[in-house]
Amino acid sequence: xxTIYEDLNKRFTMSGYKQQRDDLAFVTVDKDQLVNAITxxxxxxxxxxxAFVTAVxxxxxxxxxxxxxxxxxxxxxxxxxxxxxxxxxxxxxxxHHLWKQARVYQRELHEMFGIDFPGSPGVNDPMILxxxxxxxxxxxDFDTKKYSEETYDHRERQHIEPEDHLRKQLYPEx
Amino acid sequence: xxxxxxxxPLYVWKRAFEKPYTIRTEKExxxxxxxxxxxxQNDTEKCIGCGSCAEICQNESIDxxxxxxxxxxxxxxxxxxxxxxxxxxxxxVDICPSSSLTMSNAYTWIEEGxxxxxxxxxxxxPGVDEKPWDNDEKGYRRPDGYDLSLLERVEMEELSPAERVxxxxxMVKGFSKEQAKREADRCIECGxxxxxxxxxxxxxxxxxxxxxxxxxxxxxxxYKTNPLPGVCGRICTRRCEDVCSLSLRGEAVxxxxxxxxxxxxxxxxxxxxxxxxxxxxxxxxxxxxxxxPGGLSAAYYLLRMGHEVEIFEQNEAAGGMxxxxxxxxxxxxxxxxxxxxxxxxxxxxLHLNTKVGKDISFDKLxxxxxxxxxxxxxxxxxKIGIEGEELPGVTTGLTVLKAVTMxxxxxxxxxxxxxxxGNVAMDAARTxxxxxxxxxxxxxxxxxxxxxxxxEIKEAIEENVEFITQGIPLKIEEGANGKLNFIWGKAEMxxxxxxxxxxxxLIEGSREVMEVTKVIAAIGQGANYGWLEGETTKQVxxxxxxxxxDRWGKxxxxxIYVGGDMFNKTADAISAIADGHxxxxxxxxxxxxxxxxxxxx
Numbered sequence: 001x002x003t004i005y006e007d008l009n010k011r012f013t014m015s016g017y018k019q020q021r022d023d024l025a026f027v028t029v030d031k032d033q034l035v036n037a038i039t040x041x042x043x044x045x046x047x048x049x050x051a052f053v054t055a056v057x058x059x060x061x062x063x064x065x066x067x068x069x070x071x072x073x074x075x076x077x078x079x080x081x082x083x084x085x086x087x088x089x090x091x092x093x094x095x096h097h098l099w100k101q102a103r104v105y106q107r108e109l110h111e112m113f114g115i116d117f118p119g120s121p122g123v124n125d126p127m128i129l130x131x132x133x134x135x136x137x138x139x140x141d142f143d144t145k146k147y148s149e150e151t152y153d154h155r156e157r158q159h160i161e162p163e164d165h166l167r168k169q170l171y172p173e174x
Numbered sequence: 175x176x177x178x179x180x181x182x183p184l185y186v187w188k189r190a191f192e193k194p195y196t197i198r199t200e201k202e203x204x205x206x207x208x209x210x211x212x213x214x215q216n217d218t219e220k221c222i223g224c225g226s227c228a229e230i231c232q233n234e235s236i237d238x239x240x241x242x243x244x245x246x247x248x249x250x251x252x253x254x255x256x257x258x259x260x261x262x263x264x265x266x267v268d269i270c271p272s273s274s275l276t277m278s279n280a281y282t283w284i285e286e287g288x289x290x291x292x293x294x295x296x297x298x299x300p301g302v303d304e305k306p307w308d309n310d311e312k313g314y315r316r317p318d319g320y321d322l323s324l325l326e327r328v329e330m331e332e333l334s335p336a337e338r339v340x341x342x343x344x345m346v347k348g349f350s351k352e353q354a355k356r357e358a359d360r361c362i363e364c365g366x367x368x369x370x371x372x373x374x375x376x377x378x379x380x381x382x383x384x385x386x387x388x389x390x391x392x393x394x395x396x397y398k399t400n401p402l403p404g405v406c407g408r409i410c411t412r413r414c415e416d417v418c419s420l421s422l423r424g425e426a427v428x429x430x431x432x433x434x435x436x437x438x439x440x441x442x443x444x445x446x447x448x449x450x451x452x453x454x455x456x457x458x459x460x461x462x463x464x465x466x467p468g469g470l471s472a473a474y475y476l477l478r479m480g481h482e483v484e485i486f487e488q489n490e491a492a493g494g495m496x497x498x499x500x501x502x503x504x505x506x507x508x509x510x511x512x513x514x515x516x517x518x519x520x521x522x523x524l525h526l527n528t529k530v531g532k533d534i535s536f537d538k539l540x541x542x543x544x545x546x547x548x549x550x551x552x553x554x555x556x557k558i559g560i561e562g563e564e565l566p567g568v569t570t571g572l573t574v575l576k577a578v579t580m581x582x583x584x585x586x587x588x589x590x591x592x593x594x595x596g597n598v599a600m601d602a603a604r605t606x607x608x609x610x611x612x613x614x615x616x617x618x619x620x621x622x623x624x625x626x627x628x629x630e631i632k633e634a635i636e637e638n639v640e641f642i643t644q645g646i647p648l649k650i651e652e653g654a655n656g657k658l659n660f661i662w663g664k665a666e667m668x669x670x671x672x673x674x675x676x677x678x679x680l681i682e683g684s685r686e687v688m689e690v691t692k693v694i695a696a697i698g699q700g701a702n703y704g705w706l707e708g709e710t711t712k713q714v715x716x717x718x719x720x721x722x723x724d725r726w727g728k729x730x731x732x733x734i735y736v737g738g739d740m741f742n743k744t745a746d747a748i749s750a751i752a753d754g755h756x757x758x759x760x761x762x763x764x765x766x767x768x769x770x771x772x773x774x775x
Contacts (some may be wrong), residue, residue, distance in 0.1 A: 155256065155292065159237040162225040162249035163365025169244035170369060 001025050001077055004045055012037045016082075026067075026080040034083045035093045038068060042098060047072045047079060050098070053105035055113050059140045062087040064115055068095070085115065094120040112138035199282055206279035211262045211314040213280050214255055216301035218242070220274035223249035224364035224419040227266035227275055235259030236266060241302050247366060247417035254299040257283075258292065264314050268322050271362065271419035275300070277314040280307035325424025328357040330431055335636035339607050342502040345633075346408070346431070351387070354435040358384040360420065361427050367414035372744065373752040375399045377414055377429055384432055392436040394448050400751055401474035402467055404513045405496055407434030408505050411627065411746040437512075445516050449478070456480040458765045461543040462522075463530050463705075466494025467747040468549030468738030470514060471754025472761075473522045476547075479762045483522045484543070488529035490580075492518075494551055495739075496747065498576040499598065501605045531705025540710035540733065545761045547727070548706075549738035549750060552699035558593060562650030563695075567658045571602035571696030578605055586611045587691020591660050593617075593647055594696035595624035600634050602696050607637045614688065616645040616662055618678045646680050653689055660688045701740045726760035726770065727753055735761060 005017055005027060013030040014037075020026060029037050041047040047070035056065040064085045071078050085092060094117040096103040106117040108127055114136035117123050126132065134147050197204065206212050218241070228236040235256045244250035253266070253275065267275050283305075285295045298305065307313075331347040332338075338345045349357065363378040371377065376395050383392035396403040410430050418426035440448075458481045462469045465487040473483045491497055492514050496505060518524055530536055539546055555570035557563060569584075571592065577584040588611060592603045595617035603613045615634070617624060620643050624631055635641070644665040653659040663685055665678035703716060713731035715722040720740050727735040737753030739745040759771040 155258070155297075157234065157237050158239055158254070159228060160239065160251055161365070162223050162238055162251050163369050165238075165240065165251055166223075166244055166249040166366060166369035167374060169250065170246070171372075171374070 001079070004041075004079070007045075008037060008040070011040065023077045024080070025078075026082060028082045028084065031083050031085065031092070034068075034081065035095060037081060038070070038095060039098060041070055041079065041081075045072065046074055049073065050095075050102060051078065053102060053109065055109050055115060055138075057087075057113065057138070057140045058084075059087075064090050064113060066092060066109070066115070090115040092117055094118065094123075096120050112136055114139065200284055203282060205312075206281050208279065208312050209314055210279035210281065210312075211264045211277045213257075213278055213283065213305065213307055214253075214266075214300040215276045215278050215308055215310070215313070216253065216299075217274040217276075218252055218301040220272045221252055221301070222247055222272050222274075222366065222419060222422070223251035224271060224362075224366050225249070225251065225253075226269045226271055226362055226364050226419065227253050229363070230265045230269045231260075232263070232265070233259040233261055235261075239299065241299065246370060246413075249366065249369070252299055252302055254297055256297045258296045265322075267314060268316050268320075269362070270316070271323065271364070272422045273316065276316075278307035278310040279313040280305075280310060323362060323420060323424065324360040325420060327360075327425040327428055328353045330428065335633070335638075338503060339610075339637050342608055344408075344506050345503050346434075348438055349428075349431055349435045351439070354384050354432060355387065357428050357432060358382075361385075362419065364419050366417050366419055367429060370417045371414050372742075372749040373399045373755065375414075380436060381427070381429070381432055384436065389436060389439045390444075390448055393440045393445065396433065396436060397445075397449065399755065400748070401471055401517060402496075402513045402747070402751060403433055404437040404509045405467070405505060406748055406751070407431070407437050408509060409496075409500055410748050411744075413748075437509075453478060454480045455482075456765060458482065458544040459484065459542070460761060460765075461486065461539045461546045463539075463546065463548040464494060464550040464738070465489075465492035465514075465524070466549055466551050466738055466750060467496060468551075468741075468750035468754045469494070469547065470517055471751040472547045472549070472735075472737065472758045473754075474517045474520070475755050475758035476761065477517070477520045477522060479758065481544075481762070481765065484525065485522055486525045486528045486530050486534065486539075488527070488532075490527055492524060492526070498579050499572060499601065501575065501578070501601050501608070503604075503608065504601075529705065531707055535708055536706060537708035537710050540708070544765055545733050545735065547735045547737065547754070547757050547761065548721075549736065549740065549754065550701075550705070551739045552701050552745070554700050554702045555695060556698045556700060558647055558695045558697060560647050560649055562652075562658075565650055565652060565658060565693075567656075567691065568650060568693045568695065571598040571694050572699070574602050574694055575605060578609075584609075585692075587657075588612060589614070589690050590692040590694055591616055591688060591690045592694045592696055594698070595619065595626055596696065596698065597626045597630060598699075599694075599696035600626045600630040602694050603639045604630070604634050604637055606694075607634075607639055611691075612640075614640040614642060614690070616642045616647060616660075618644065618646055618665065619675075620644060620667065623675065644678055645686075646678060648685065650693055657689050657691055658693055660690050660693055662686050662688070699739075725756075727757035728760055728764075732764055 012033045014027050016028045018026045049071040051069040051071050054067050064087055066083050068081045069078055103120045106120045107123050109115045110123050111127050111129055135142055225238045228238050236253045238251035239254045240250055241252040242250045267277055333345045358381045361378055361381045365378055367377045368374055380392045380395040400406055412430045414429045415426040420426055460476050460481050460483050462473050462485045465485055473485055476483050493510050496510055528534055555572055574584045586606055590606055590611055590613055592599050592615045603615050606613045645662045646665050647662050649661040651659040663680045665680050667676040668679045669676050714729045714734055721736045723729045723736050727737045735757040737757050738750035742749045742753055763771045
């Protein structure tokens with residue numbers, strides 16, 4: 001793993017290498033170099049399998065992070081590539097030309113986080129949120145309760161506070 | 175068309191004889207796993223309606239609705255669950271203080287009729303609305319050893335019995351900041367305590383203030399309903415702790431000690447800064463007779479409402495029973511003085527050594543003041559009613575306690591007998607132990623029947639007070655060397671049928687003699703209305719036990735109000751404080767020309 005990383009590091013701008021287990025490591029790559037780095041790993045280091053693509057909302061830092069997890073069947077190791085995007089303009093280059101299934105992940109990230117992948121087929125189509133009108137629901141500033149109150153009808157609660165009730169019953173005049 | 179095309183529709187028929195894959199949930203239900211989290215069950219007898227389930231529910235799927243009668247420690251509400259919102263997380267089961275709420279492993283419910291209101295089909299009250307799974311054994315229960323609540327108290331440090339009998343130093347040491355915060359963490363804020371407290375103190379509120387380390391806010395909350403928090407933080411009868419929902423499975427939150435922690439942590443001189451609201455003078459004058467908790471509480475609230483207050487006290491210091499009835503090791507005079515001084519500093523005019531009816535007439539008060547609040551307590555000790563009671567060595571618990579408070583030697587000798595099982599009896603007995611006297615307590619009934627606080631009984635036993643239960647005093651005779659012979663007999667408990675407590679009946683021929691130096695009677699007190707004389711008191715009616723008044727303490731004369739032990743049935747400090755607060759509000763309304771206060775506490 002370390003040697004693969006050293007080889008990568010010569011070619012690309014990388015930071016924060018972390019060896020999590022013997023067979024798992026993560027590294028952060030520059031946004032502009034990510035597709036090149038993945039292509040290099042796939043073609044030269046036999047990371048032929050894309051395990052998943054996922055995102056994290058770093059609200060306080062005003063950034064999204066996308067993580068690509070790649071697998072090497074020969075060495076039986078995983079390498080995660082992390083990339084940080086500006087939260088105000090979340091756009092990332094597509095990788096569907098390397099793995100066809102990437103478009104499904106990218107479509108999902110677009111729906112749930114609002115991250116755009118221009119050129120990825122069907123990236124604007126909804127996956128599960130048909131006729132959704134609110135902001136992307138996986139963003140951390142999405143207020144689930146507020147959205148549900150504004151969007152759906154509710155049965156009115158009949159709740160009575162035990163403290164008030166008990167007091168009114170036991171001491172009606174107080 | 176070939177043969178295959180003709181036959182292929184018929185191939186389908188071969189499936190007709192196979193077992194179908196369809197699951198008929200209605201007719202052949204598939205049971206959930208043993209610990210599946212299915213529909214709720216609630217043991218409504220065990221449930222106290224504290225609403226912790228509704229509070230913890232992340233989906234607001236639980237409503238507390240009135241189902242049964244409200245009684246002490248039971249709100250009468252029961253949880254109704256909206257299964258359109260429930261996500262089956264079982265937090266409600268995990269938090270339930272009474273363990274009444276559980277989940278069955280049933281997960282299917284089919285209801286006919288789409289035209290019904292969803293409220294009827296999606297919501298029900300477990301244990302009240304009958305369901306087939308009500309008595310199912312299987313399903314989710316809180317696992318043993320797993321609890322969201324902290325069931326054990328932070329231990330309070332106390333002086334050992336051997337240490338404490340050597341002096342009158344306060345025996346309970348009080349919480350440190352860390353201990354108090356840890357204890358405050360245990361409160362689940364159900365509010366059953368607030369409803370039960372006669373003064374309706376916002377207990378969860380000030381416990382939260384402790385948790386957030388905001389002492390000033392805590393003191394502010396205390397003073398909203400109780401102007402003697404330093405006193406109540408030590409000697410309150412704490413009915414709040416009796417009903418604390420945590421006490422169902424563990425130990426009640428130490429509410430009293432937390433209150434004491436707040437008052438101990440604040441600087442007494444700074445209390446005034448915490449009262450932010452402006453007082454507008456009304457120009458009215460109110461007289462208060464008696465400086466016990468009732469009188470002091472009324473004085474404080476009347477002052478805060480802008481009325482001029484004058485207080486009349488027959489003794490040389492204010493405090494009433496708090497000072498002369500409660501021993502120093504339970505309530506140090508310094509703590510009592512802190513609370514009283516603050517009220518006096520707010521502007522109350524205190525007349526000490528002034529007995530109404532002797533030094534000043536009730537008529538004069540009636541003429542000079544716009545309203546009068548009286549709370550003089552129960553001062554006359556009951557007689558034992560046996561031969562020899564008039565002998566010089568026979569005295570009362572209150573006399574002994576008062577003498578010790580005033581720094582006098584009660585001259586008890588070396589072995590006394592105390593008759594009675596209430597708090598005054600315990601206080602007198604323990605005070606005698608602290609003075610190095612041997613003490614025997616004689617009580618008519620059993621130990622568990624004693625009306626005294628259980629802590630006091632326990633501590634008396636620790637301090638080597640000897641208890642004789644089911645003992646009936648028969649006679650007191652003069653003995654040798656100026657001593658007394660106390661003669662008593664053993665009683666047996668006779669059942670009085672269900673609902674009534676058994677009564678002690680003397681075993682015929684039983685007769686024991688004990689040689690003692692003093693006999694102390696502490697079997698309760700009655701009121702003395704000798705002072706209530708004059709033209710202006712005619713409208714005030716005396717009831718059997720106390721003065722007749724409505725819930726606000728208002729007598730038939732709307733200018734005269736009563737509170738405290740001479741009025742309420744519970745006869746404890748917090749009830750007197752609540753009476754003072756209630757009457758102060760009623761007086762305020764009366765002085766403003768309104769009949770009764772509109773707002774609640």
